[in-house]
Amino acid sequence: MKLNVSLFFVLLLISIPCFSQTSETIYAHLDKEIYLPGEQMWFKAYVLENGKPGLSSTTLYAGLYDMNGKLLQEKRYPLMLGSAAGNFQISDSIPTAGLQLRLFTKSMIRADSNNAYQRSLAVYNKKLMAGPETTATKEIVMEAFPEGGQLVAGVINHMLYAASNAPANLVAALTDQQGNFVDSIYFDALGSARSQFTPAAQKNYQLQWMEGNTLKTVALPIIAAAGAVMHTEIGGDKLYYFISKNNDIPRFNTLSLLAESGLDTLFQQSVSFKTSNQFMSSIPLDSLPGGGFWLSLKDANNNTLQRKRLLVTKKNTQPIVNIIENKPGEKGKKVIEIRITDTTMSSFSAAVIDDKFYFPNHQSSIADGLLINKTGATLYNASSNESQKDMLLTRYPASTLSVRPAEIENYLSVKISSGDKDLPPNSTLTMIVNSAATGKEFLTVPSADSRNFRRDGLVFYDSSKIYYQVNGRKDLSSSLTLQYEKFLRQPAAITAAPAVGFFANAASIASDVQERFENNIAANTRRFNDEQTMTTVIAKSKYVNPVTKRLLELEDKYVTGMAKGMARGTQLNVIDDPNAAYSDPFNYIVYRSSGLAIDGRFGARSIVSLRTADREPLLVFIDNVPTDYLQLENLQMSQVAYIKVIPGLVITSAGNSIAGVIYVFRKLGDEDKTSTGMKWQMLQGYNVTEEFKMPDYSQKGNQTTTDYRTTLYWNPNIFTDKNNRTIRIEYYNND
Known part of the structure; x- marks a missing residue:
């Protein structure tokens, strides 16, 4: 299986401003060029300000549109050191044979709402394709x-x-x-x-x-x-x-x-x-x-x-590549080490994909105006850049470029006012940010003036509950009001884009690849993810996903034995979710896990798998003890701290199941506490970036299922400096 490895080196790149009204520009490194319905799209956005990693903007706005220009999804991510990683789940029933990715910062669109990074992407959708495209049918x-x-x-x-x-x-x-x-x-x-x-x-x-x-x-x-x-x-x-x-x-x-x-x-x-x-x-x-x-x-x-x-292209910036392990064949293990010769701090993203899903002429580095290291069998090959860099002449009339400085942001901000009541001198405010993704954060906020408190630089995720109270003056709580600067929104519609012809570089895609597309991959992507033992990508990085960090804390605290491990299934942080108390265990689990449904009436309900022929019920454990669904009916969500749902074939201490298992863990005695007596308000935070997972074929029994993956490795959070200049990439081949 031929693979394509792409690396993005942020300090080697400066994008073309195209007469932008702002000093900020964006380039997005995506895991591949072509997607299938039901797959994840992984990307990392690099915000450059005057050719350097941008530090002025702190929020990245991402939108996913169909080719008709209709908004399908939108997300917001915090920018760290000028970059942010994200993902979009592509629908199984995508209405067009392509997608448009739209990215911007607040500074980029303040003078021109159309000044956003946009990129068209191909989605293999046979129902909407009249047939393979060829260059002969298009006018030059x-x-x-x-x-x-x-x-x-x-x-x-x-x-x-x-x-x-x-x-x-x-x-x-x-x-x-x-x-x-x-x-x-x-x-x-x-x-x-x-x-x-x-x-x-x-x-x-x-x-x-x-x-x-x-x-x-x-x-x-x-x-x-x-x-x-x-x-x-x-x-x-x-x-x-x-x-x-x-x-x-x-x-x-x-x-x-x-x-x-x-x-x-x-x-x-x-x-x-x-x-x-x-x-x-x-x-x-x-x-x-x-x-x-x-x-x-x-x-x-x-x-x-x-x-x-x-x-x-500077000679001293080209990486040194060593192949550490190269096991050929299906599910063979590959280990590559890349040593960066530049000693300055650099931000990287790396992807390994099936070569069938990369077409160099579809969207080349020259077309993007960037030095992207596209790699083949030898991993690093800059020949296309070397032969064409002198040919990359201006595509714009000679003109003076007008550039405006970027507007400086500071993540999320809240302002709490006492209305017409004066605050006592040197007042402080206790603020508790309770996020389902990252847990509770306790803050002390000094007064900004005689009637207001303000806190900038907040980073929290999903729907979060903000508690606040003036220290020593509970009587002022009723007069306090919270103001929150809301996120910008993507437009509901943008200009329709022409179809992306990813068959354009060959008369048609090979028949064997078409067969994989039509009969295997699209129908089995989710099945593979359910049944394989997965492992999260781990690399030397100064970035720690706060959601994963919190889940690891809960995993270590509650889970033991055969249930331990986060590489597979869905993990639910209930203890920090301010909305959990308003639900019940059945609905809470089903609406947050894919492929599940509630079967039966209240008092005799069960949770079943939609991916088994007979809608088999999942096994249930409460505090690592096997139980029945009646016990789950009697459980209050206010008692629950952590839930794990593992679909597909599982082996447990209570027996095997082809549908999966649900593990429910109740709060310990020191955790069942609430923030009573404080005023609160629900706020929408940043979106959570999912962790990329891949199979671990070193364990026995994990090589029985056909591997249909098209992206074999994705890591957007690689950082190097003078003391850490080696990147290690480990992955397994698909079939």
């Missing part, structure tokens, strides 16, 4: 880009040509408007080509090619009669630049060359033409950050003449 779209955005007469101009939906090895002709031949343009497999020519003044030029039996034409940009051009090449450890002008107009006698990243000027040099109209010099690469920046050429009046985007 041709574009021509001068290197700096402006053609100038009488000097050598370097050109980039981009052809969408083009067949491999397309050849076009560059001609003048009378049809006189100038040059042949040869396109590569990615639909890119480059050339250089000297346009004549007062002439127009065009590109011509044959599409079937039809001659197609696209005009080149208008040529400036007076101006200057620039050309860059990377050689060794330097960036060489060449500047030519075609006139002696005073404002062109002294030019300025600037390398810019957002609001930062990385390099600036004055260019004076004395004995000729040409100038050549170089910039040491060590003085530039790895990744991307803008290179601008301006005249004496500060008018932008040429502007282009450059990508720089």
Whole structure:
């Protein structure tokens, strides 16, 4: 099974702002290119501010839309060191053969609501596909880009040509408007080509090619009669630049060359033409950050003449890869160690996917404008970036980029006011944040003024209960009111997107892969997740998921023996859930676990599995002791601390079950306490990112079920620094 490994290196990347009104931009690393109905979509968003990890924004807004532009789901995640990981569950009954992912921060959309990161994704949905797409059915779209955005007469101009939906090895002709031949343009497999020519003044030029039996034409940009051009090449450890002008107009006698990243000027040099109209010099690469920046050429009046985007791959940032274990075949174990040579603190995300679910031409690193390390058999291969980085010329007219600083946020904020009553001098407020995801957090908040308390920088998840009371003044409780800055919302609809043609790079997808898609994977993804022994991805990381941390605490405190372990099933933190007391055990469990239903009437109810042919009931344990459903009926949720639901085939001390088992753990004596006498209010916090889980085939008996996974490994929380520069990736092959 051929696999594709993709790594995202945040400090090596700087995305293209595209004339954004904010200094923040986003790039999202997704686990793969193609998804199946019912799968999880895993992503990590990197927020860059002026080309560096953004620290101003603290909330990432994520939306999932169908291809018609209808909002399906929306989530909010806290940004830590400029990044946030998230996931979306793709519906089994997705209405379109594709999805749109939309990400933004508050700063990005404050001036323009459309200034969001958007990406179209393919979803294999045979019911909505008329058949495999081919490039022959699509019209070729041709574009021509001068290197700096402006053609100038009488000097050598370097050109980039981009052809969408083009067949491999397309050849076009560059001609003048009378049809006189100038040059042949040869396109590569990615639909890119480059050339250089000297346009004549007062002439127009065009590109011509044959599409079937039809001659197609696209005009080149208008040529400036007076101006200057620039050309860059990377050689060794330097960036060489060449500047030519075609006139002696005073404002062109002294030019300025600037390398810019957002609001930062990385390099600036004055260019004076004395004995000729040409100038050549170089910039040491060590003085530039790895990744991307803008290179601008301006005249004496500060008018932008040429502007282009450059990508720089620095030699000392390429990782060293060692294959530690490489067991071939189905379910074979793989262990890879990657040593990062850069000693600065870096944030990484890594994915290992079935190669059938990655098509390099679908959305390449060049198309994204980023240096993404796409890997194949040798893991690291930057050849596509090396061969094309000089071809990544500006796709925008030469213009001055207007950038606004990002608005500084501080996560979630609450303000508690005493109304028209003055607070005693030096008053403090006791605040308790009770979240089902992370438990209770006790805070002491000093008064902001004579009538208000304010607390910024709060991070809590899901629906949380906020208790508050002025210390020593319970009589003020009735006058206290809580104000909460609500999250922004995704628009209910966005512009519809064209279908994503993930069959475009081959005439059709291989028949054996189609068979896996149609008959195996889509029908069995959930079955695999239920029946395999799973393990959570563990890597050296400074990030600890607070939800998982709390669940581990409850697991260690309550669970023993064969029931211990969090790698499989659903874990429910009841003790910290402020809404639990308003439910009963049956409804609480069923509505928070997939594939279950309540069978029977009150007093004779049971919880059954919808994934067994005869709707088999699950086994029930209370405090590690096997019991019946009547005992569960008599249990009050106020007594419960922790619940585990493990579906599928299980082996317990009370016998085996093909439906699964429910473990219920009651509170201990020191835990059955409530926050009485305090005013409270329910608030919506951040969404919880699920943990990626994968099978552990080292245990006997775990290799009997067919492995239909398409994403074999996903870890969005990898951090390295000078003392920790090794990343270890362990996973098992699928079938």
